[in-house]
Amino acid sequence: MDLNIVWFILIAVLYIGFFILEGFDFGVGILLPFLSRGKEPEMVDRKRRLIINTIGPHWDGNEVWLLTAGGATFAAFPEWYATMFSGFYLALFLVLLALIYRGVSFEFRSKDNNPRWRKLWDWGIILGSLLPALLLGVVFANILRGVPIDAEMNYVGGFFNLLNPYALLVGLTTVAVCTLYGAIFLTLKIEGDLAQTARIFAIRFWIFTAILLLAALVATYFFTDIPGQLGVIPGIIPLAGFAAVLLAGFFIRKRKDGLAFTMTALTIVFTLTAFFIILFPRVMVSSLNPEYSLTVYNASSTQYTLTIMTVVALIFVPVVLLYQGWSYWIFRKRLTIDSHLEY
Numbered sequence: 258m259d260l261n262i263v264w265f266i267l268i269a270v271l272y273i274g275f276f277i278l279e280g281f282d283f284g285v286g287i288l289l290p291f292l293s294r295g296k297e298p299e300m301v302d303r304k305r306r307l308i309i310n311t312i313g314p315h316w317d318g319n320e321v322w323l324l325t326a327g328g329a330t331f332a333a334f335p336e337w338y339a340t341m342f343s344g345f346y347l348a349l350f351l352v353l354l355a356l357i358y359r360g361v362s363f364e365f366r367s368k369d370n371n372p373r374w375r376k377l378w379d380w381g382i383i384l385g386s387l388l389p390a391l392l393l394g395v396v397f398a399n400i401l402r403g404v405p406i407d408a409e410m411n412y413v414g415g416f417f418n419l420l421n422p423y424a425l426l427v428g429l430t431t432v433a434v435c436t437l438y439g440a441i442f443l444t445l446k447i448e449g450d451l452a453q454t455a456r457i458f459a460i461r462f463w464i465f466t467a468i469l470l471l472a473a474l475v476a477t478y479f480f481t482d483i484p485g486q487l488g489v490i491p492g493i494i495p496l497a498g499f500a501a502v503l504l505a506g507f508f509i510r511k512r513k514d515g516l517a518f519t520m521t522a523l524t525i526v527f528t529l530t531a532f533f534i535i536l537f538p539r540v541m542v543s544s545l546n547p548e549y550s551l552t553v554y555n556a557s558s559t560q561y562t563l564t565i566m567t568v569v570a571l572i573f574v575p576v577v578l579l580y581q582g583w584s585y586w587i588f589r590k591r592l593t594i595d596s597h598l599e600y
Contacts, residue, residue, distance in 0.1 A: 260563035261553040264333040265540070267570065268326055269533040275322035276525050278581075281518075282312045282319050284439015286359065286386025287432070289379060292443070292454050298372060304451055305379060307594055309363070311446040314588040316363060318581055320356060332566055336410050336556035337540040344404060344412025345396050348419060352389045359385020387432065394431030398424040401536055402480050403544035410551060423480035430473040433466040434502075434528075438521045441505070444514040448591045456509065459517070463506040470502055470524070477535075482542075486535045494534065498527030 285308060293304035331338040342349060362381030369375070402423055405414035440462065443455035474495060477483050505520035536542070540556055543549035557563065 260560060260567060261557050262538075263567065264329070264557075264563055265533070265537065265553045268329050268333065269529070271322055271326035271329060273526055273529045275319070275326060276529060277522050278315070278319040278322060280390075280435045280522075280525055281438045281442035282316050283386040283390045283432075283435040284437065285309075285312050285442060286382045286439070287390070287436050288439050288443070288455070288458070289383050289386075292440075292451065292458065302372075302375065303594055305375075306367075307447060307451060307592055308443065309366070309382065310592055311443060313363065314584065317360065318584060320360075321577075329566075333558055333563060334540055334551075334553070334556045335558055337551050340406060340410050340412055340541055340551060340556075341396075341400070344406075344414065345399070345419065347416045348392045348396055352392050355385045355388040355392075357385075359389075386435075390432045390435045391428040394428035395419055395424040397431075397532060398427035400541055401477075401532060403542035403550075405545050406541060406543035406549050406551070407545060408549050410549070410556070413545075421480075423476050426469070426476055427473050430466075430469040433462075433469045434521070434524060437462055437466045437502075437505070438518075438525070441509060441514060441518045441521055444509075445518055446591060448593050451594065456512070456514070459509050460506075463502075463509060467499075467502050467506065470499055470528075474499060481535065483535050492534075494527050495531040498524050498531060501527060 289305055289308055292308060293301050327338070330341075358381040362378035362385060366375055366378035366382075396419070399419050399421075402421070404412060404418060407413050437459060440455045440459035444452050444459065447455070501520045501523040505517045505524065508514075508517035508520060538552050538554070539550045540553060541551040543551075558566075
């Protein structure tokens with residue numbers, strides 16, 4: 258296996274890791290206004306603070322995976338990075354703005370008790386979770402579906418080329434999966450009535466998520482070249498992704514929240530793995546001419562660069578994994594409505 262393929266796999270792992278870790282973060286943020294309803298403003302605020310506290314120690318570390326994936330793409334496949342970030346500039350810029358607004362909201366929300374102040378930053382958490390999940394789904398769908406790329410590897414379309422039915426369906430599916438993932442995470446992370454509220458929401462929302470995921474899988478046959486890449490029968494990995502979300506619904510109904518959370522994470526793993534399998538050896542598909550598509554070879558850096566990057570990755574990736582695992586272990590305890598931390 259040459260280094261071009263190795264780095265394609267490593268970048269795939271980084272993106273999968275990002276969605277596994279940040280997926281439930283996004284879901285928690287999206288759920289903020291839905292799970293904190295009440296008649297008493299003070300109790301509503303306490304519920305929201307409890308929900309935010311569940312991801313307070315982790316959200317910034319989880320976002321690092323996206324930054325690392327982007328940096329690895331820039332270093333290992335500069336042509337891929339250049340075409341993707343120029344073609345999807347507006348979408349990715351909106352993702353960046355949303356993540357900045359979200360990060361600032363976590364830090365500033367507790368600085369003032371004024372309800373208007375807190376509402377402003379609550380919206381930052383909500384929109385900063387919803388928009389990246391939606392837009393990243395749209396971006397990934399367009400990478401697989403194909404976008405106008407000419408022979409010089411330049412994107413020659415516009416922003417509205419990205420807003421096609423298939424991409425929007427995948428974007429909505431991404432939002433739905435993250436929302437379900439966040440609801441199940443909350444059942445594991447908090448105690449009391451709010452945990453039960455999150456469980457009820459997950460049970461009700463699960464069927465909607467499963468339908469959207471099935472629709473996205475079926476649409477992939479019509480809008481991508483999956484039959485040519487994997488055949489009419491796509492193999493075990495894409496089907497395993499749908500099976501995992503079905504099992505998530507089964508386990509959440511049986512109140513086996515840990516297994517439900519694991520199955521939802523596996524849904525993300527299998528779905529994104531299938532995405533990269535369908536894409537390979539391409540990294541971006543050209544809708545103008547298949548020969549114009551970017552591949553792991555015509556979009557890559559030199560072998561010397563890939564060799565140095567491999568050595569660096571072998572040294573630092575295990576360190577990052579150990580540190581992040583340690584942080585989750587330290588903050589593993591469940592939270593209650595009386596938890597004193599503020600974000």
